[in-house]
Amino acid sequence: MATDTRERLLRTTAQLLRERGVASTGMLDVVAASGAPKGSLYFHFPGGKEQLVAEALQQTGADMCELMKMALDSSKSAKTGLANIFAFLSAELASSSFKVGCPMGTVAAEAPDLPQVRERLGEIVVMWHSVVKNRLIKAGAKPARADDLAELFLSIVEGAIVVAKARRSTRSLEVAQKEIARLLKNEGLT
Amino acid sequence: MATDTRERLLRTTAQLLRERGVASTGMLDVVAASGAPKGSLYFHFPGGKEQLVAEALQQTGADMCELMKMALDSSKSAKTGLANIFAFLSAELASSSFKVGCPMGTVAAEAPDLPQVRERLGEIVVMWHSVVKNRLIKAGAKPARADDLAELFLSIVEGAIVVAKARRSTRSLEVAQKEIARLLKNEGLT
């Protein structure tokens, strides 16, 4: 099936982006790792690497947004919802020897010269921010306050991942989770 | 002069690492950007790219550590010291069109397969953490608490930089600075 191959290529690309970013992810790496037909890369993505990476980023960004939304909405309190997100990331990092990080963060860090890709990065941050913000509002925060707290949360998550990779330890994530819980408690949010 | 060329190569490498990470920084890019003699790269760094990157990281990591220490020690309160660090980073990001980030964070994100480089990443985080922790202790925090707060601070800084790059806005840094100030105040730290 056509869409099947395309899908496989996108998911594999997203995975490689999480691990090593754009520059270290070769087109051949993608076909090799995906097991997808070798001849179909430039058929499905005539725009080349930029298109492939941009679409992969967009897809995985939306997927992770959905995951976050579910984790937040299915939790009684915003606090436990956010804690679940940290636990999930922590498990992924540890079980991958600290190779798998955040696709958005990894790509944003290297700031590649690909306009379409940079475009998506901004969109993803806005999406994620909105999901967290809305959950905080539902937890009782005023919109302006929720806006700031959501921004802070995103920064902490991204940074904790980077620090975890650098030091090969999940401690940054554990501390981050604990401190955010404390913060929300101090703000009287549920 | 000999040491001069070496130094130039190291500083240029560090700069390029901050902007685009290891994979996108070619050896030729380094000599071109540094204006250093093309023939002397592998004379000064016989270990090749890995040695060059590892040494550049180590040097810039130590330099930034010194800068942080000075900013923290020359400030009346830990709060204003940390705020100064944010302001500095914010200015650098904005004036470089959000290209210049943190060398440690950028390299850690792409998690390159270079043992010597990864080694340095861990060392840098430990160094930085210790500087912040000590300042927080001097501000009145108990050691265990200072340890956690320093860890949180590092995560926030790294993450705020990543988010700023993704969204091409310094808002994450401003929010981060504000929230850290609020946190320290709530903890009764000077």
Add this chain to the structure above:
DNA sequence: CAAATTATACAGACCGGTCTATATATAATT
């Protein structure tokens, strides 16, 4: 058959790294 899809060969640029030759400075020897 016709269209969609995959295979494969290859172009051209660039990569990190090695090589030899040359220049320059310092030190040793006479």
Add this chain to the structure above:
DNA sequence: AATTATATATAGACCGGTCTGTATAATTTG
């Protein structure tokens, strides 16, 4: 002091390999 020896440093061509991307052929599929 003059000259030789030695370590340091730079120039630039060059190697095999890999990169993205293209062109064309073969194959599946409806």
